[in-house]
Amino acid sequence: xxxxxxxxxxxxxxxxxxxxxxxxxxxxxxxxxxxxxxxxxxxxxxxxxxxxxxxxxxxxxxxxxxxxxxxxxxxxxxxxxxxxxxxxxxxxxxxxxxxxxxxxxxxxxxxxxxxxxxxxxxxxxxxxxxxxxxxxxxxxxxxxxxxxxxxxxxxxxxxxxxxxxxxxxxxxxxxxxxxxxxxxxxxxxxxxxxxxxxxxxxxxxxxx
Amino acid sequence: xxxxxxxxxxxxxxxxxxxxxxxxxxxxxxxxxxxxxxxxxxxxxxxxxxxxxxxxxxxxxxxxxxxxxxxxxxxxxxxxxxxxxxxxxxxxxxxxxxxxxxxxxxxxxxxxxxxxxxxxxxxxxxxxxxxxxxxxxxxxxxxxxxxxxxxxxxxxxxxxxxxxxxxxxxxxxxxxxxxxxxxxxxxxxxxxxxxxxxxxxxxxxxxxxxxxxxxxxxxxxxxxxxxxxxxxxxxxxxxxxxxxxxxxxxxxxxxxxxxxxxxxxxxxxxxxxxxxxxxxxxxxxxxxxxxxxxxxxxxxxxxxxxxxxxxxxxxxxxxxxxxxxxxxxxxxxxxxxxxxxxxxxxxxxxxxxxxxxxxxxxxxxxxxxxxxxxxxxxxxxxxxxxxxxxxxxxxxxxxxxxxxxxxxxxxxxxxxxxxxxxxxxxxxxxxxxxxxxxxxxxxxxxxxxxxxxxxxxxxxxxxxxxxxx
Ligand code: SF4
Numbered sequence: 001x002x003x004x005x006x007x008x009x010x011x012x013x014x015x016x017x018x019x020x021x022x023x024x025x026x027x028x029x030x031x032x033x034x035x036x037x038x039x040x041x042x043x044x045x046x047x048x049x050x051x052x053x054x055x056x057x058x059x060x061x062x063x064x065x066x067x068x069x070x071x072x073x074x075x076x077x078x079x080x081x082x083x084x085x086x087x088x089x090x091x092x093x094x095x096x097x098x099x100x101x102x103x104x105x106x107x108x109x110x111x112x113x114x115x116x117x118x119x120x121x122x123x124x125x126x127x128x129x130x131x132x133x134x135x136x137x138x139x140x141x142x143x144x145x146x147x148x149x150x151x152x153x154x155x156x157x158x159x160x161x162x163x164x165x166x167x168x169x170x171x172x173x174x175x176x177x178x179x180x181x182x183x184x185x186x187x188x189x190x191x192x193x194x195x196x197x198x199x200x201x202x203x204x205x206x207x208x
Numbered sequence: 209x210x211x212x213x214x215x216x217x218x219x220x221x222x223x224x225x226x227x228x229x230x231x232x233x234x235x236x237x238x239x240x241x242x243x244x245x246x247x248x249x250x251x252x253x254x255x256x257x258x259x260x261x262x263x264x265x266x267x268x269x270x271x272x273x274x275x276x277x278x279x280x281x282x283x284x285x286x287x288x289x290x291x292x293x294x295x296x297x298x299x300x301x302x303x304x305x306x307x308x309x310x311x312x313x314x315x316x317x318x319x320x321x322x323x324x325x326x327x328x329x330x331x332x333x334x335x336x337x338x339x340x341x342x343x344x345x346x347x348x349x350x351x352x353x354x355x356x357x358x359x360x361x362x363x364x365x366x367x368x369x370x371x372x373x374x375x376x377x378x379x380x381x382x383x384x385x386x387x388x389x390x391x392x393x394x395x396x397x398x399x400x401x402x403x404x405x406x407x408x409x410x411x412x413x414x415x416x417x418x419x420x421x422x423x424x425x426x427x428x429x430x431x432x433x434x435x436x437x438x439x440x441x442x443x444x445x446x447x448x449x450x451x452x453x454x455x456x457x458x459x460x461x462x463x464x465x466x467x468x469x470x471x472x473x474x475x476x477x478x479x480x481x482x483x484x485x486x487x488x489x490x491x492x493x494x495x496x497x498x499x500x501x502x503x504x505x506x507x508x509x510x511x512x513x514x515x516x517x518x519x520x521x522x523x524x525x526x527x528x529x530x531x532x533x534x535x536x537x538x539x540x541x542x543x544x545x546x547x548x549x550x551x552x553x554x555x556x557x558x559x560x561x562x563x564x565x566x567x568x569x570x571x572x573x574x575x576x577x578x579x580x581x582x583x584x585x586x587x588x589x590x591x592x593x594x595x596x597x598x599x600x601x602x603x604x605x606x607x608x609x610x611x612x613x614x615x616x617x618x619x620x621x622x623x624x625x626x627x628x629x630x631x632x633x634x635x636x637x638x639x640x641x642x643x644x645x646x647x648x649x650x651x652x653x654x655x656x657x658x659x660x661x662x663x664x665x666x667x668x669x670x671x672x673x674x675x676x677x
Contacts, residue, residue: 025526026402026502030640034647035619039273039287041247041294043355053647079522080403083436083502084640085619086338087245088354109406109438110338113369114354167230167370176229176368179356180256183233183364189224190366193235194262197221198470199328199459200237 005096008119012148012172015101017073019142021134022063028084029111033093046089047096074144076133077104082111091115101146103162105130116168116177121148123162148172210374212477214443215409218349222332224366231368237331239266239361240317243273243291245336249358250298258363260302265365267326268299268306271316275622276584276611279309315587315613318342318555323589325455329444329471334361339555341432344441345425346448347474351439372409372439373483379416381491386672389424390557390655394496394506396488397435402504405437411476412442416490422451423561430556431637434503443475495671497542498639498653500530509670513540533641534650543668549632550581550663552656554618557635558586560593562656567599569660569674575607576666582609584616620645633662
């Protein structure tokens, strides 16, 4: 790991960093972090294990091993990224390796919400644009300054318009992505709800 | 936007508030936890100085890391021992009910909750495991969550979520002899694709679904997530109610009739609106086998592995990767592919009815000498029922190993693993690269009956030929 790890905190307005490309559709969370690494009671040591089996196969040529990528923090991927197991260990491993934002054609649902919950925005772009970024990032160093409010990645004089769900955007901007305290703000409503649900207080079971 | 579907009704009932960011706060009626995705969540609670808000709404069991050969404590694997120990301590500290090994009710979380009668229509159910979609078979909204969300449910019994769209998958006609729920769901995933379900809940309905038992419906909903849908469900009916009645946590006495009346009111209305509707002809489904590295790469057992040009542009990249990884060639028949390991188990197909079907095929046969075959019951209750029926004997006499309950080689976090580039015939749900414990191991997904047939022949076989004999 490059520097001491610091998890995202509070409002996330901007993410700056070098891009790296990882090609392939349907990259599942078993590949991002193989099951044997789930035998842990904390996430701390996961960063080094990201893509371990794929990296062994590539013998030093895997994107996560290339020298040029070692300080990258924006990952560019293809479609259905993060499908499969719900393990939050997958985004945690990426984050602890140094990834702060992901740009892809599409993301699997649970992976997306796990990323949101730990403060990693997942932006989307059409296939063609992804391809051109991936091609370019292999040839040159792409440095992006991502402005979350306007959902734009600035690269020198170029502005790439990314896509991000409105509700996710608002959560990053407000800090609400770290959801626990927002949810607990409604504690009275929660308590009212539990008394209202037919199956929780069976004596009140009735058709509404 | 969908209207008047079961999904809409259950969602509306559980909505606590609209959150400022635009998502909804959803109350979670039943929270299930296990040893792998909960320790960091309890850790986070401690860091934030929070408590478990409604401990009686959370139920724990242990499944992923348990060894299936020798379950005496402490486990040989010290990391596994540390995980179960952490769960025990967390449950004790927070007064959470824990079905531990030896309790008579331990097992894979998605097998255990239904058989205890915890899973009921109309609930919202969450668990730090993607196959939580299984519980939708009862007409609940059930979905997998990550560890940070486990923390949120523990702290508040709620989650921040965006409402899903609803796709009805109408399955007409009926499955033919030798074709099972597993085949139908593999077929559906193949037809729609592994990412078609992103953003959707899948409603499985139609005559072919109405005919299925609860265990078969669970197999279908279980694999919704492999089609990209976080949640899948079946409308509750008499088959659902009959399954729940008399189970440990089922409503009792005068509450039973009231519960049934309420459950009946939950089903999607005749005039319900869906965001999308897909039609599947169940009578066209063959015993189905995966040949690739995603659950969508499957074919009927009599078919040939597709050529690149037969696939859509989007599917070609991953198909190329699959041919290479699997060592299979386009145009080759899947039938007669040699098998090294046969695994019957998992939350998809490790229930008593799965074991019965497989035992029926295997009876009076022997496992091929080249094959290592084993059965891992989905829970202690499944194991007990199977032993009472003498199924364990049938398997053992045929040359299967009979193991203790757990997830086992579905994800290979315990010592049950493929080695080298072994090929397994597996009744589980994922054929991803390396999924069954060897980075070059290969998995062919199929129904338990097809796994049994493969065990006998030592190669992929058509189970329908066994039924005729
Ligand atoms: S059996 Fe497999 S898919 Fe099911 S919960 Fe266990 S590891 Fe997950």
